[in-house]
Amino acid sequence: MMKNKSIKKVTKHFSDFSKEEEWLQSMLHKGWILKSYDSEDVDDCQYVFEPLNNEELQHVIYKIDFREFNKKEEFEEYKEIFQESGWTLLSKNKWYSKHIFYTTSANAQRDIFSDQSSYRDREKRKMSSSLMQAAIYLIGFIIFLVLYRIFERSAFGGVGIFSLFFSFKYLVDYYKHRKTLKSLL
Known part of the structure; x- marks a missing residue:
């Protein structure tokens, strides 16, 4: 079976959101941009990276929130609020509790939390x-x-x-x- 060399999968577990954000930023500086991840709730989280091809993406900022949703509508509203603020959510669905965001916008607030x-x-x-x-x-x-x-x-x-x-x-x-x-x- 041939492995795709343009994708890098890394499995890790973090107990500190700040350290996880720092690690994601370090991966970006090494030339790898996060494309998806599997929820970490049961075991370690698997991150899927692709090589950084766009010069503009070198300025990506990652931030993490932890929130659980009971309804899909709540998740969609949550996602929409952040999209309007310039952040893109990588969570696949409402079942995730860890939500990784990124922004490429220079105008976006540098953090997902205001206080x-x-x-x-x-x-x-x-x-x-x-x-x-x-x-x-x-x-x-x-x-x-x-x-x-x-x-x-x-x-x-x-x-x-x-x-x-x-x-x-x-x-x-x-x-x-x-x-x-x-x-x-």
């Missing part, structure tokens, strides 16, 4: 999501532990350990975003 409270709100939304995920996986761990004790099947124990791992992973994410939130206060 510090918006940054704090983003961190609070991410903390809440991480804590919810940790709780769900912890409950899963308890359920599988009980099933393992009742039925003495190693498969239940294995899935339980897997659930416990993800619970810790999301707790670590929670505390990293909590630390970032405290630095914004």
